[in-house]
Amino acid sequence: MVPGGDFGSMDRSGAADEPPRHCVPPTRGFHRLGVAIAAATMATGLAFVGAAVTRLELVELLSADTFAIVLGSALVVLGVIAIGAYGVVRAIERFSR
Secondary structure: OOOOOOOOOOOOOOOOOOOOHHHOOOOHHHHHHHHHHHHHHHHHHHHHHHHHHHHOOHHHHOOHHHHHHHHHHHHHHHHHHHHHHHHHHHHHHHHHO
16 A cells, blocks of 8 residues: 555556546647647738738728727737637647547
8 A cells, every 4th residue: 555545546456547537638739739720810810900901091091099999909809719719729639538
């Protein structure tokens, strides 16, 4: 018996106890994939926002205050979408084990 108690399974066949599924650490591969997808989402979104500002001439059309609010809101929405994409990749990792 191990000092301090043995909290493993009751099977004493000598096989190493495996941790429960919810205790398995996440893999780096899915983390990196999630970060890459979130970064690609941000890059694509920033390109679209930049193209829209240039094409629609929003700098001249809107006042400075309104332009800052619209641009800030667009960047916040883009960040939420990127975090959501990262979350989807991590959820796929969790349920694929």
